Amino acid sequence: MVVESDAQNLVDAPSLNRFGLRTNLLSLFIRPQQISIKKAMLQHTTMRTPHTAFFVLFILSCLGTGYSGGGQSRFTSIISFGDSYTDTGNLVRWADPVLAPQPINNLPNGETFFGRPTGRASNGRIVLDFIADALGLPFVKPYLAKGKANFSTGVNFAVVGAPALNLTYLQGQNMTVNPPIKSSLDDQLEKLKPSLCKGQGAECFASTLFVMGEFGANDFRTFINSNRIVEQARAYVPTIVDSISRGVERLIQHGAKYIVVVDIFPVGCLPMVLTLLASRDKADYDQHGCLGSVNRLVPQYQNSLFRQRIKVLRNKYPHTTIISA
Numbered sequence: 229m230v231v232e233s234d235a236q237n238l239v240d241a242p243s244l245n246r247f248g249l250r251t252n253l254l255s256l257f258i259r260p261q262q263i264s265i266k267k268a269m270l271q272h273t274t275m276r277t278p279h280t281a282f283f284v285l286f287i288l289s290c291l292g293t294g295y296s297g298g299g300q301s302r303f304t305s306i307i308s309f310g311d312s313y314t315d316t317g318n319l320v321r322w323a324d325p326v327l328a329p330q331p332i333n334n335l336p337n338g339e340t341f342f343g344r345p346t347g348r349a350s351n352g353r354i355v356l357d358f359i360a361d362a363l364g365l366p367f368v369k370p371y372l373a374k375g376k377a378n379f380s381t382g383v384n385f386a387v388v389g390a391p392a393l394n395l396t397y398l399q400g401q402n403m404t405v406n407p408p409i410k411s412s413l414d415d416q417l418e419k420l421k422p423s424l425c426k427g428q429g430a431e432c433f434a435s436t437l438f439v440m441g442e443f444g445a446n447d448f449r450t451f452i453n454s455n456r457i458v459e460q461a462r463a464y465v466p467t468i469v470d471s472i473s474r475g476v477e478r479l480i481q482h483g484a485k486y487i488v489v490v491d492i493f494p495v496g497c498l499p500m501v502l503t504l505l506a507s508r509d510k511a512d513y514d515q516h517g518c519l520g521s522v523n524r525l526v527p528q529y530q531n532s533l534f535r536q537r538i539k540v541l542r543n544k545y546p547h548t549t550i551i552s553a
Contacts, residue, residue: 231351303437303486306360306368306382309416309475310441310490314356314386317347317370322387324409332388349388356384356439363437371419382436385419387411391450392443392468403454413443413475420482433483440475444468444492444530452504462525469533473541480545488551489538491531496522 308314312332320333331337338345340352347370348354357367360382368384369377377383391398391405394412398405447468451461472489479487495501496519505519514520538552 302435303363303365304381304435305379305432306356306363306365306384306437306439307420307433308356308368308382308384308386308439308441309413310386310439310443311390311446312349312388313354313490314384314439314441315347315349315370315388315390316354316356316368316384316386318372318384318386319388319411320345320347321370321372322409322411324407327407327409330388356441359437359439385416386441387416389446390416390443391446392471393447393464398447398450403450405450406453413440413471417475417478420479431483434485436484436486438479438484438487440472440479440487440489442490442492443472444527445495445498448495448526449498449500452501458505458522458525462529465526465530466533469530469537472534473537476538476541476550477545480541480548484548486549486551488553489534490553491534492527494518494523494527496520496527 319327320330332347332349333345335345336351337348338350338352342352348357353367360367365381368382369379371379371383371385387409389407389409390411390413392413394414395405395408395410399408444465447464448461451464452458476487476489497516501522502517502519505522507513507519512519512521514523535552538550542548542550
């Protein structure tokens with residue numbers, strides 16, 4: 229579960245930008261007069277969740293693209309994809325008899341901000357909520373709220389537990405998928421339609437910030453739960469990278485001009501992985517108590533491969549800003 233205070237620390241945490249000036253995420257997207265003295269003076273020197281790199285690079289990369297004239301954010305909407313780090317309520321609305329009651333639909337989820345569970349895997353807001361707030365946009369509504377929602381300021385397709393690889397492929401590899409629903413990146417992208425623009429014209433996605441949340445951790449969880457060893461899981465990493473890369477290209481073909489793609493986090497730090505792959509050899513653990521060998525073999529490998537693929541996409545589509553973070 230994401231803790232809201234950690235999510236906010238990522239947004240507030242100062243970082244040296246490419247000009248050597250101390251800044252934070254809020255200062256990149258909102259008018260200077262809207263930045264409170266309290267937030268401007270926050271001196272967090274560490275970021276406590278696995279998504280540190282997401283915001284460091286996001287800040288550095290957006291310095292030249294976050295503003296339009298007059299200091300106004302150029303983004304009019306956010307469209308997001310991902311898993312539990314990004315879902316704002318899709319899984320709890322999922323109409324599927326195979327799904328057991330969802331614990332994220334109970335307290336303490338949602339207790340610190342909303343006062344009730346909202347379908348977020350957090351005790352309050354998630355990072356995506358703080359980004360939306362910084363851009364002066366409403367919280368991004370889940371796609372499955374479509375009967376009641378206005379998606380003119382964005383829509384969220386993320387689903388808790390979503391893998392990069394689709395259900396048919398994983399089951400074809402004799403994997404045990406939990407939950408066994410069609411929530412993969414491909415499935416999420418299938419729901420992205422120009423009709424979401426609601427008459428705003430073909431260029432409406434040009435002012436949208438696309439956030440492709442973390443993908444790959446749930447694939448790894450599936451591999452381990454299916455009795456694959458880490459080396460076997462590593463063999464699937466290029467296929468995962470291919471899936472994410474194709475997803476980015478599909479967004480560009482839809483007219484996306486600004487895309488943030490989040491790295492896979494250090495899965496060797498997950499409690500589930502630490503339990504299932506526990507080792508008696510202290511050398512297998514890093515200074516943080518994480519399984520360093522797992523992190524080297526899977527997430528570091530995936531992030532490295534994807535950085536190479538991003539270079540290719542940037543060269544192929546020079547008019548689209550692609551931020552790998």
